[in-house]
Structures are given as C-alpha cells and as structure tokens.
Amino acid sequence: MxxxxxxxxxxxxxxxxxxxxxxxxxxxxxxxxxxxxxxxxxxxxxxxxxxxxxxxxxxxxxxxxxxxxxxxxxxxxAGSLPLVLADVEPRTDRAVDPLWVSRQSLDGGADMLRPGCGWLPADWMPTAAIRRALRAAAKAEDAMLTDYGATRGSRALRGVLARQFAAEGIDAGADQILLTASGTQAIDLVCRFLLQPGDTVLLDDPCYFNFQALLRVHRVKVVGVPMTPTGPDMASFAEALETHRPRLYIRNSAIHNPTGASLSPQAAHRILTLAAAQDVTIVEDDIFADLEPEPSPRLAVLDGLATVVRIGSFSKTLSASVRCGYIAARADWIDGLIDLQVATNFGGPSPIATEIVSGALSDGSYRKYLAALRSRLAKRRREVAATLETLGIRPWLEPRGGFYLWCRLPDGQDAADVARRALRENVVLAPGNVFSVAQTARDWMRFNVAQMDDPRLPALLKRVLDG
Missing domain, CATH: 1.10.10.10 (Winged helix-like DNA-binding domain superfamily/Winged helix DNA-binding domain)
Known part of the structure; x- marks a missing residue:
C-alpha cells in the first residue's frame, strides 16, 4: 500500500x-x-x-x-465498518411548537443561516479571553480535571457573582448562590423544588419559548399575561393572580425575550406588591443583564431575594459551549436545591467549566468587551430594523439593548408558514406563536440582529414572504 x-x-x-x-x-x-x-x-x-x-x-x-x-x-x-450517518436534514414537517426553533437551530449544519436562533455568532464572542482561561485551567491540579464538581459549585465563581450582586444592591453571600450545569437546569431545579403537578405558573405572553417547553415536563398549568413595552399588562396580571392562584411567575428581566421590552419602576413595584399579596414566588431570569446599557429595575434587587429567585447563565455573552448557570435564593432554600442537583446531576457543574467562566469574567478585558458588544449591537439593531422595514416587517419597539427585534410581518402573514418556507432555503426563523402561551402571535417573528450579517438574507426573506 x-x-x-x-x-x-x-x-x-x-x-x-x-x-x-x-x-x-x-x-x-x-x-x-x-x-x-x-x-x-x-x-x-x-x-x-x-x-x-x-x-x-x-x-x-x-x-x-x-x-x-x-x-x-x-x-x-475493521470487519464491520462503523455506520456513517448522513447530516440531519431540516424537518419541515415538524410541528411548529416551543421546541421547533431550538431543534432547527441546534441541529442545522454549518452553512445554516440562523436569524431565529438565540445566541451570538462565534466571532462576536470573547474567544481570546476564553482561550486564556482554558490555558490556565489546563495547568490546574489533576483533581480539577478529573473529579466531580462540589455540590455548590466553585467558591471562586460564587464569590465573583456575590460581588456583582452587591454592586447592584443585593446582599447575598456565596452561601446563597448555587452554581448549576446551565441556566435551563437552574430553572428546572427551582421548578422541581417549588412545583407539584397541577400547579399554575404565570408567564409573560409572549415569553421565552423554553419556559413553556420546560413547564410541560413538570405537568403544570401555564397562564399567559399579555406584555406591554414596560412589562406585563397590570390589569391582566392582577386578574390572573386572583383567578388562577399561581405558585410561580417566571420572566426575563433586563431585556425581555422575545420583545426587547424593559420593566418600568412602576411596573416592578406593582408586580412585587401583587405577588406578595398572593404568596407568589417570582423567578427572574437575568441572562441578558450584561447587554443593557444602563440597568433597568430588578425585582431581586427591590425584593432582596425574599420572594424572588434570581437565575442566570453566561451563554449569551461568554460561551454557550462552556455551560454554567446559577441560582440566587433565600439561604434556607439552598440546601433543598443542592439535594435536587445531587439527585439529578450528581454534584455541581463541571469544575473545568466554572474555572473557565471564573477566569474569563475576571479577565481585565471582559468589561471592555461588553462595552464594545453593546455598542456593536446598537448599531446592528438600527441597521437590521431599517432593512426589515424595506420588506414591510416592522419592529414592535426599539429595544434599549440586546440582539432581538420583535416584529410584525406584512399583510397578516402566518409566521409559521413563512418559517417553514425559509427552512427549505436553509434559513431558521423564529415564528411568533412558539413564544405565545395563548397563540396570539401568528403574524409576529423574532429576529436576532447579530445573526443577520449575511448579505443574502434580505433577498431570501423577500422570497419566502412572497411565497
């Protein structure tokens, strides 16, 4: 040979x-x-x-x-050669439900265009800082590279988060912070801890679609409250609390997903007052906090973690590959949450992941990266909004930060049909009803402005809109 x-x-x-x-x-x-x-x-x-x-x-x-x-x-x-699997083709026949966008975005090939996905492109992320943190982690003691994670997670990273919270006005020590394998696992643990099958949970409508997908697993009733540019509609929120007696209210803080709305001070105080009167725990997902130019009101800050649980992760601004999330809650709840994490994950998150996250967050370049990222996103939001307007696609509002635009399609078009046609063009879109509890967002679409740099996209969007 x-x-x-x-x-x-x-x-x-x-x-x-x-x-x-x-x-x-x-x-x-x-x-x-x-x-x-x-x-x-x-x-x-x-x-x-x-x-x-x-x-x-x-x-x-x-x-x-x-x-x-x-x-x-x-x-x-080898006598029997291993099976070679072909690339998975996009499934245009799959039901357009809360898992649809996730499945299409995650399984698409490298050539897939993803204006409907929920993360930044790789070349927008702080890869140099991640590589430095990786090199430092590689020099750690052997045990960190091989052992299970401690049940609470890295003390160093919990200390970083505690200092960040203190700067906001939250007096939470490292003992009130639990690191998790991901932000999704953080929500799951809180739901396991506080919910029973048949309980009711309030969500904004529209809301992050994976809230709905996860709550299905917990077999609870989900009630949606219509969103406004300053938070949930207060009259509907009060009525839902009175009528349905929910156990939890789960929402995005900072920059709302998918609408880009920010909570007003008046709405924040009203939410806390109404929820306290009905003994409702609020789960505040703070994953987009670092994308805000100036902080909007935080329920966890106003409440001091008495009836609000803060969760988050680092996938939007650091890395979706290095998975790590967190829960900040009442000290007397943390032990129960730890037990659940041990039962479902046998220990805390990967020590390698937490070491990389801690190193990258402590890197002197991270703050500068965030400032540049916010500026870059502001420019892209303006550019993409102008491009979409030429196609008759109109944003609901101009977000203060972040990478989403929540837009209405022209002529009452069905966003699910548009998304199916786009998938045949190798483009993943995020149709409105995957975010809507009440299925009232038929002609709405969420666009990720950071994923719309490809010059082919305007023509592709026009073609799928024209049918």
Whole structure:
C-alpha cells in the first residue's frame, strides 16, 4: 500500500494527516474489511513521520472503530465498518411548537443561516479571553480535571457573582448562590423544588419559548399575561393572580425575550406588591443583564431575594459551549436545591467549566468587551430594523439593548408558514406563536440582529414572504 503525506500550509497535525490518509483509502475501498495495515515502522518510513505518530494514529482509529488491533499480528481494517450517518436534514414537517426553533437551530449544519436562533455568532464572542482561561485551567491540579464538581459549585465563581450582586444592591453571600450545569437546569431545579403537578405558573405572553417547553415536563398549568413595552399588562396580571392562584411567575428581566421590552419602576413595584399579596414566588431570569446599557429595575434587587429567585447563565455573552448557570435564593432554600442537583446531576457543574467562566469574567478585558458588544449591537439593531422595514416587517419597539427585534410581518402573514418556507432555503426563523402561551402571535417573528450579517438574507426573506 502506497501512502504519501499531503503537505499544505493549513494541514492538521501529522497524526491527523496519517489518519486521514488511511480513512481515504478505506472510503475508496483500496483498503478493504479485514485487510492488514502496514507495520508501524513501515508506514512511518513511507510517510516520513515518526513511529510514535503512527502509533497514535492507529490508536485513535481503533478508538473510532475503523481499525482493530490483533495482539502479536498488527492492525487490520475493521470487519464491520462503523455506520456513517448522513447530516440531519431540516424537518419541515415538524410541528411548529416551543421546541421547533431550538431543534432547527441546534441541529442545522454549518452553512445554516440562523436569524431565529438565540445566541451570538462565534466571532462576536470573547474567544481570546476564553482561550486564556482554558490555558490556565489546563495547568490546574489533576483533581480539577478529573473529579466531580462540589455540590455548590466553585467558591471562586460564587464569590465573583456575590460581588456583582452587591454592586447592584443585593446582599447575598456565596452561601446563597448555587452554581448549576446551565441556566435551563437552574430553572428546572427551582421548578422541581417549588412545583407539584397541577400547579399554575404565570408567564409573560409572549415569553421565552423554553419556559413553556420546560413547564410541560413538570405537568403544570401555564397562564399567559399579555406584555406591554414596560412589562406585563397590570390589569391582566392582577386578574390572573386572583383567578388562577399561581405558585410561580417566571420572566426575563433586563431585556425581555422575545420583545426587547424593559420593566418600568412602576411596573416592578406593582408586580412585587401583587405577588406578595398572593404568596407568589417570582423567578427572574437575568441572562441578558450584561447587554443593557444602563440597568433597568430588578425585582431581586427591590425584593432582596425574599420572594424572588434570581437565575442566570453566561451563554449569551461568554460561551454557550462552556455551560454554567446559577441560582440566587433565600439561604434556607439552598440546601433543598443542592439535594435536587445531587439527585439529578450528581454534584455541581463541571469544575473545568466554572474555572473557565471564573477566569474569563475576571479577565481585565471582559468589561471592555461588553462595552464594545453593546455598542456593536446598537448599531446592528438600527441597521437590521431599517432593512426589515424595506420588506414591510416592522419592529414592535426599539429595544434599549440586546440582539432581538420583535416584529410584525406584512399583510397578516402566518409566521409559521413563512418559517417553514425559509427552512427549505436553509434559513431558521423564529415564528411568533412558539413564544405565545395563548397563540396570539401568528403574524409576529423574532429576529436576532447579530445573526443577520449575511448579505443574502434580505433577498431570501423577500422570497419566502412572497411565497
């Protein structure tokens, strides 16, 4: 068998090059099932690499199941080649429900356009700070790289959060903060702790679609309260509290998802007064806090964590790959939440993840990155809003910050139908009714301005709007 190394400036490591050469031969059937591979020394000479490089390549290919080792005989092409799965095609027949946008956004290929997704593009994120934190984490003690996480999570990161909360006016020590595997897990733990099947939960309408998806799992009744540009409609909120006696009210603080609205001081005080009178716990998701130019009222700050639980994560401004969330709550609730986390996750979040997050947040460049990000997003919101206006797509309001625009489609078009047509063009959109509890957002759409840099998008949007 003749194998030669291909030398390109962008070539991967020598080990990867050897592996790829063998993979190509197997794919072309010039190496067939059961055939013996060259000896380690023979292939090393043929490809001008060291024997240790060939050993590593063979070991990795064996781990993939592509080849097999026979002690004393050498390496052979696997008798039954591993199944190669084709790329998953977008499913246009899937029901457009609260899980629709998540599934399409997460499973789409690298060439998928994602103006409907809920995260920033990779080149908008602080990857240099993350890499520095990764290098520092790699030098940590072996136990941090191999052991389970402590039940409360990293003390260092909890200390960072406690100092941030203190700057806002929340007197919460590290013992009132529980780190979790993600922001979604934080909500799930709170729901497990406070809810029983059949309870009622209030949500804004529209609201973040995964609130609805998660609450389905807990088998509770969900009641929506219409949103206004300054918060929930107060008359509807008061009526829902009186009529349905909910156990929880879950909402985004800072910049509301999907509308981009910010809570007014009057609405914040009214929410707390009404909720306290009905013994309703409020779960305030603060995930978009760092995207605000100036802080809007926070229920957790006004309440001091007496009847408000703050949750959040770092996926919107730091990394959605390095998963870590948190819960800040009454001290007497934390032990119960810890027990639930141990039962469902066996310990706290990954120590590696919390070390990376802590390092990146403590990096001197992070504050400057946020300031530049807010400025960049403000510019993109104006540009995208102007582009959408030319298509007859009109934003509901001009958000103070963040990367979402909540828009009405022209001519009463059904956003779900538009999203299905867009998916056939390899574009993921976020139709309004996936966010609406009462299904009253048929002709609305949420756009992520940071994911709309591709110059093809205006023409693609026009084509799907035209049918």
């Amino acid at each position: 003749q194998l030669s190394i291909e030398r390109h400036p962008e070539a991967a490591t020598r080990t990867a090059t050897v592996m790829n050469a063998i993979r190509r031969r197997i794919a072309a059937r010039t190496l067939t099932s059961g055939e013996k591979l060259p000896s380690i020394r023979g292939l090393a000479n043929a490809m001008s690499v060291s024997p240790s490089t060939v050993v590593e390549a063979y070991d990795r290919l064996a781990a993939e199941g592509l080849i097999r080792s026979r002690p004393g005989s050498g390496f052979f092409v």
